[in-house]
Amino acid sequence: MYVKLINPATHGKAAYNNSGSSAQTLNYLKQEAAKDGQTATFFGADRDGIEAAELMQEIDTNVKGLRADDAKFYSLVISPSADELEHIGNDEQKLKAYTRAVMEQYAGNFNLKEGRQLRSEDLVWGATIHQDRSYRGTDPEVAAGQAQTGEKKSGLQTHIHVIVSARDRSQKISLNPAGRRQRFDLINWQTQAGKQFEKQFTYTAQEHEKVKVKPRDASRDASRAAKIGERVGVLNKQVPKAQQLDPARVQKIAQGREYDKTFYRSLATVERRAKVGEPIDNAYHLLTTGREQPQQQQAATSALRALQQAVRSGRGRDEQTESIGEKRGRTSGELDIEM
DNA sequence: AGTTCAACAGACGCGCACAG
DNA sequence: CTGTGCGCGTCTGTTGAACT
Known part of the structure; x- marks a missing residue:
């Protein structure tokens, strides 16, 4: 399982710009779905069949307290391996249930003051399933001349796009999964998501399907x-x-x-x-x-x-982690996500 | 109420050294 | 040559408090 937080700055495409309306991103997801011959409807924590326009309205109005240039929402991609998809028969209902569980974990991974816990219903989010991926210019297969940009990748490529508001539903708490680790531990969430799949579908993950955490190198x-x-x-x-x-x-x-x-x-x-x-x-x-x-x-509040x-x-000193996001040095491409 | 400020610490990225 | 890791400067997100 590969769960990713898209960084709009390094991703290059305007489609993931998140400092304004979600219209651009949602429109892009709709288009991509159309290429697959699907119509993009979204699902949330407790319902299906949400229209893009409806989700846009929800995300774009849930921004009280955010500044002009602040991120208004985040784009996540949940990307099972072909073997994992095979294991669940590429079943859409199972993928939805799994996404809901992962978003529950997403909410749970925010460490808030006074030990407050968030549930996924405190989030404002919507997700959609894409069946296909195409080669990008940056893929090694394209560089090697084995594939052309835009050509569909073979095999099971189903993945899930999630748009989640940068504010909780009460619009009081900023929820930034890319910030400090004390606040949101991205690696931990990604690891949990992998384990969740194993548990939910009685699957034993192969090594390459797991999040790898590199231990700190003490040799020097x-x-x-x-x-x-x-x-x-x-x-x-x-x-x-x-x-x-x-x-x-x-x-x-x-x-x-x-x-x-x-x-x-x-x-x-x-x-x-x-x-x-x-x-x-x-x-x-x-x-x-x-x-x-x-x-x-001086005051009781400051004691806390x-x-x-x-x-x-x-705590919280960096354990060194292998890059599983968009960090430089990624060459495998295998797990890279087509947007 | 909402906005801005200051302090701080983690993340990011640059330039460099060094290994192969 | 390329790739990797290091030290450190800089950027950025978060916080409570001080302001409107």
């Missing part, structure tokens, strides 16, 4: 540590004795943060200050949290904020 940690040690040494010569840093403690912080960007950014900040003779007495705090000042807690802060700084 030793050389990182050496470099950091050197930098701390240089830095310590630039500050008065009382402000000098304990190299071992700095190493420990670096290790704890898994040599992430926040650590390096903070280290660079401390170095810059040491160089111009500014005090660096908050160095340990800065290196540990990436923040200059501890969160002050501090807690969230602690949670944030305590």
Whole structure:
């Protein structure tokens, strides 16, 4: 199972521009369906047969609180492998049921304040099933002369397009699946979606059908540590004795943060200050949290904020993930989605 | 009520070093 | 040569608070 969030910026086509009306995107999906000889009707959480115009109305009016250039909706593609489609007999009803389950998971993956949970009925969304895919100019088969742009791909190519509003139904919560991982863990959702298919249809996924998470590469940690040690040494010569840093403690912080960007950014900040003779007495705090000042807690509300802060700084360092979206370096093409 | 601001941290992408 | 990963500058989304 390959579940994808389309990035309109890198995707090139205007069809996925999402900062305005959804008319363009829906129109495009309609056209594509027409090419397959289908008529594009959409389905939602609890009903079928929604017309494009109706969905457009829903999406385009569910934008209170969003700014002019903000994303108003997101385009998702749910793309089972040919084997998976085979397994369920390419059954439209099963695909709909599956999409509904995946959208339930989509809603559930948003981490909201005070542990609020969203259900799919809190979302505004609609989906449509496409049966075919065509070759694109960027496909390797086209480059190799084995296929022509626009030519239909063979085999089962059924996939599902979903349009989901960037605001919840109450228009109070922004729902951006492309943002921070603490807010919405895209990889986790994609993984869940794969497992959902296995569970829902009693299927055992093959390795290549699963989301792969690359573990962090620790092989260079030793050389990182050496470099950091050197930098701390240089830095310590630039500050008065009382402000000098304990190299071992700095190493420990670096290790704890898994040599992430926040650590390096903070280290660079401390170095810059040491160089111009500014005090660096908050160095340990800065290196540990990436923040200059501890969160002050005057009111009860800010206690919660501090807690969230602690949670944030305590986890969520990037595990490196293999690109399953539109990141550079993708060459397989096998799972690439025809829009 | 709605809008703007400031602070912050994660994501993105550039330029570079290095391996094969 | 290409591909990959690194460090870090920059961009962007999210938040609560301070403004209308």
